[in-house]
Amino acid sequence: MATLTEAPPPLAPTAAEKKPPRKRGRWTPYWLLLPGLLWLLVFFALPMIYQASTSVQTGSLEEGYKVTWHFATYWDALSEYWPQFLRSVLYAASATVLCLVLGYPLAYLIAFRAGRWRNLIMILVIAPFFTSFLIRTLAWKTILADSGPVVGVLNTLHVLDVTSWLGWTAGDRVLATPLAVVCGLTYNFLPFMVLPLYTSLERIDGRLHEAAGDLYARPITTFRKVTFPLSMPGVVSGTLLTFIPAAGDYVNAELLGSTDTRMIGNVIQTQFLRVLDYPTAAALSFILMAAILFMVTFYIRRSGTEDLV
Amino acid sequence: MPFVNWFRRNLVVIAGLLTLGYLLLPNVVVTVFSFNKPKGRFNYQWQQFSTEAWKDPCGVAGMCGSLSLSLQIAFWATLGATVLGTMIAFALVRYRFRARGAVNSLIFLPMAMPEVVMAASLLTLFLNLGAQLGFWTVLIAHIMFCLSFVVTAVKARVMSMDPRLEQAAQDLYAGPAQTFLRVTLPIAAPGIAAGALLAFALSFDDFIITNFNAGSTVTFPMFVWGSAQRGTPVQINVIGTAMFLVAVLFVLTSMVISNRRNRQKA
């Protein structure tokens, strides 16, 4: 279980990594690295190159494809599918914000308030991982069903009127609307937010809270000035671990959404597996990768987590 | 006023428990609906209580076959990723060598990449090589994306290990092989176990990468995906519930065992 809580990726190399101890056996590290790195090179890096090459090919399934440096594919793909791109970013961002808002109290509860219930709650957060996420996503179809209690209550309270007006839902339905997709995304990636948050909260020395209280900070100020800033590493890795997979996801949009909620993942999947238009699919996939790498780099720079202890 | 005060003091607990409820609600629904007897092909609406599906969990064509296939793939993928990942982790922590930065990036990138991108590019490779899609392509893909997670888990553990322990072993007449087997490996074991467990869970539950690279092979997640179109048998919920229970029981027993061991030591 430890790994899941240690999931935040190594964004910045730590001091210990910079200076590993010298050891005898000059070739040993290379032998240790070789098989695994070869695997990653052949089945992760090489495919990226193939994909880049495919994206600038033209031809047809029957006659085969040739590299013709046809960059227009990128332009065509973008101009046709920009709404799906935009939607992906929008849905993933909403889900990330929701995960942060919902996940923070839970992580805080586990780290500071759970006492002897801590392990049990931890198990309950992790355990759903072991039930197929497709089955759990299908359960949302039942929960959000048109005749179900959730929609009934929301209708009675006229919440759906407001969300419909905002364009999040349509009429009396929640299923097959953006709200359902965002709700599913939030649900699916919530543990990826809670675990890194918990890890960085748990590392905070409890005496720092006491020290802040002792120095005239009310509980809310203590949170704003001490707890939250110190949990920033968790916030950053949590948002990344949520946003990246959410932006590329097509399962929630397919199962809980409609044709109006298709995300870029749905388009790539359809182009690749049904339409079989490989150049367009490869171009879309490449754009998605570039966009995400760009956003992630920018985000890490901006949040300046390297500065934190 | 006392109630308001109590509420304010426990606001974060209430909010946290609500989130926990949100997280567990689908599992409750899955469990409840495993006792349903739906009309028609889809199991989305409650009809009446029945234990039929529990009595005949493999009564749906192809489902248990896909389950066993998923378990096999998960087993081999875990084995492969754990061995390769542990080797990389040791090299990273214990040795100094050229191109560390490049190696670190190569391990970090698969975790920072949307699955659909990896899935699509891997499929491009297989198509270009004319590989037959099926068990082997799925296994190759699973080892690939589990590898980085194993490296991260093992690295964390090995990094927190005191290098003086190994020096002490060598001081006490243990050769390099003995030191590794009797000291290094036992201490790194919890990290390796955690990495393996994570790899198993990731592989067993993977859908997107498998969907692209499985060809006509059907793993359990793909069976569920297909049934979402064709009709969802109650047995899916039975399997889902059983998996949840097995996971919770597994974690609980391992916790009880480690608790007891700690108490014996103390």
Next chain:
Amino acid sequence: MKTTDNGSGDVRLSGISKTYGSFTAVHPLDLTVPQGSFFALLGASGCGKTTTLRMIAGLEEPSAGTVHLGDQDVTALPPYKRPVNTVFQSYALFPHLDIFENVAFGLRRRGIKSVKKQVEDMLELVQLGEQARKKPHQLSGGQQQRVAVARALINHPKVLLLDEPLGALDLKLRRQMQLELKRIQTEVGITFVHVTHDQEEAMTMADTVAVMNAGRVEQLGSPADLYENPQTTFVANFLGTSNLIEAEVDTKSGDDIVLKAGGGKLVLPEARCSAPTTAGGKVLVGVRPEKISLVHADAAGEIPENRNRITGRIAHSSFIGVSTQYVIDSQVCPEFEVYAQNIERDARLVPGADVVLHWSPAHTFGLDAAQDIDAGIQEEAAV
């Protein structure tokens, strides 16, 4: 003990206690810390001293009793509303803020806008003016300790609480910081309440020391008073070393009690005995190792008349520079410790030699024999 004219700034604990389930960390306790004094709570870990401190700080809610600061009852106030500040064990400096912001934290929380001058002055007081823009982890242990003090003192608390403030420092630095803290306390004149397990630290710094054991205050007084007149075996053993002898009350003559121990007689001034003395009753007689003189048995004739004396044989001796420490086997007490100044060393005083120990009755103290004779001995090793 210093006393103030109206006691407006005293810390008063009345009947304060703390229980966790069936475990009582602090038994009902009455304690007054006079304004402006340097007060130490001394005891081994788990004796309730830190819990007592945290109840003053408001970090722990007392199970019963009240805390007063001057005339104000602060028992129900949360820590952020109390005019009390704490120097935490291992400091609890905010790792994400620099030194300046750490020190300014309390001022800013109280809505004070222009903090620059005050913070700079305070950093000057603790000699850290140059380090203002560094992060805590860039400073050494001693510097971090001074930041912690500055961060608390800048708020001009009525009371400064120090929870094992020097525990994380090495011995030499600890000595230095003891003097430094004492200087700062004299300079600012704020009441300091200091929790420590180090008896030397408590005696060096504090005006008044309260020795705590198992949730109770065993004895309270000035360091010299506690050392010379311990009233329990715990205090006698925890503060320094004591030789304790079981003795029987024989007769009383004037202000003195005559006791029988082994074959000989010992004299104890009645005023220095905290136990009831009835003829035939048991008493523990104590004497500090450095009060004892040691002569070879052959020279026993030179000992003046009115001294307490015991005969024995040297079991071990160890030379430690300023003094030589002897362990003596005798009939009345199996391991009698004697510290002799190295002025004129008698070459005959080697292990195996027969010796006579003698000391002035005025240095003898009497304790209740119903106590554990070894109480407080293990804990002393922590220094």
